[in-house]
Amino acid sequence: MSSILSIQLRLFYIISLTILYNLPLMAQTTINYNNSSRPAGDAAMEAAANLMTRRNPSNDFLFSNVRNAEVTVDWKNASGSPYLNESFSPCKLYMDKEQLGNFYYRYNAYSDEIELKESLSSPQISSLVQNKQFRLIDGSNNYTYNTIISKKNKQSEGHLNLLEDGEHFSLFRKDFVTFKRGAPAANSMVKATPDKFTNFTEYYYLDKSSGDDQAYYLDNNLKNFLNSQKKNEKEKIKTIIKEQKLNTKKEAELILLFRLLNNR
Numbered sequence: 571m572s573s574i575l576s577i578q579l580r581l582f583y584i585i586s587l588t589i590l591y592n593l594p595l596m597a598q599t600t601i602n603y604n605n606s607s608r609p610a611g612d613a614a615m616e617a618a619a620n621l622m623t624r625r626n627p628s629n630d631f632l633f634s635n636v637r638n639a640e641v642t643v644d645w646k647n648a649s650g651s652p653y654l655n656e657s658f659s660p661c662k663l664y665m666d667k668e669q670l671g672n673f674y675y676r677y678n679a680y681s682d683e684i685e686l687k688e689s690l691s692s693p694q695i696s697s698l699v700q701n702k703q704f705r706l707i708d709g710s711n712n713y714t715y716n717t718i719i720s721k722k723n724k725q726s727e728g729h730l731n732l733l734e735d736g737e738h739f740s741l742f743r744k745d746f747v748t749f750k751r752g753a754p755a756a757n758s759m760v761k762a763t764p765d766k767f768t769n770f771t772e773y774y775y776l777d778k779s780s781g782d783d784q785a786y787y788l789d790n791n792l793k794n795f796l797n798s799q800k801k802n803e804k805e806k807i808k809t810i811i812k813e814q815k816l817n818t819k820k821e822a823e824l825i826l827l828f829r830l831l832n833n834r
Contacts, residue, residue, distance in 0.1 A: 650767030652680035652747050658687055661708040663698075675706060677713070679747040680767065682728050684713060700727065716742070718774060721787045730774060730785060734825050736832025740776040741825060742785055745769065773824065790819055807831065 658674035663686075674687045675698075684698040684706060698704060706713040712732040719725055730742035748768045755762040774785035775795055788795055792811075796804050810816075810830055816823045 647752075648765040648767065650747070650769070652678050652749070652767055654679050654745055654747075654769075658685075658690060659708050661706050664705040664707070665703050666705075675708070677711075677729070677745070679745045679769070680749055684729065700729075714742075716774075716776075717784045718744070719784050719786045721772070721789070725784070733821070734828040734832065736829065738778055738832050738834075739828050740778070740785070741788075741828040742774040742776070743821070744772045744774060746772065773821075775828070788824075792818055 654677050656676065658676050661673055661675045663670045663673055674690055676685050677683075678685060682700075686696045686698055687694065698706070700715050702715050704715060713729050714732055715727065716730050717725060718728050718730070728744065730744050732740060733743055734741040746769070748770070750766045750768070752762065752764040752766065773788040775788050776783070776785045777798060780798075786794065786798070792807075796807060799807065807827075811818065811827065814826070814830070816827050818824045818827055
């Protein structure tokens with residue numbers, strides 16, 4: 571009985587730390603397109619979660635205001651998708667090293683949200699609170715929430731997919747989806763353009779020897795990564811790339827490079 575109670579308490583904890591919302595499973599779906607109004611930091615996230623536990627019709631309006639401005643997309647006419655995969659896949663959810671339970675998820679790469687369901691048949695979809703203690707794993711993906719330093723040296727936070735993790739370095743992939751509104755035909759000679767979602771990918775690295783827990787943008791030629799290393803290390807890395815004939819613009823070979831660096 572105590573084991574069942576423990577599981578129930580853990581599940582209550584994680585559910586209370588989720589922002590709950592309903593998404594109609596129809597051709598027309600509401601998607602959030604603006605991250606600027608999200609709660610910033612763990613304290614704000616916890617406050618939002620606490621509000622959710624006291625949810626009632628009078629504070630539903632306040633809770634919905636925590637979320638972003640909403641735009642409606644007609645899925646029949648939009649090109650692409652905000653999701654990497656619109657289907658829900660089985661996953662395991664962890665808080666630090668403790669498994670909280672088995673769920674089904676999909677990743678909204680536009681709004682950077684992990685959506686969860688308790689079962690495939692469940693009509694309720696929850697958005698996992700963005701917290702660095704949470705980790706989601708399926709067969710091929712390992713999502714964590716990190717502090718990120720972008721290409722333009724701007725700091726933000728977001729979900730990263732862990733590709734390689736070792737003694738010295740971690741390597742991550744960040745999947746993005748951008749959205750562009752379509753335009754009606756100006757005249758009969760011009761075709762209308764639909765709303766469009768476009769995917770692109772960036773890579774980030776974390777240098778564990780620096781004591782810095784931020785993940786830094788990794789450019790295609792690894793220039794910023796190499797420049798962050800001491801001179802002798804920089805030359806050793808260049809030698810590994812040359813001897814192994816690695817094309818680091820390919821994900822598999824980039825992973826191999828960081829695996830070799832971790833196993834030295």
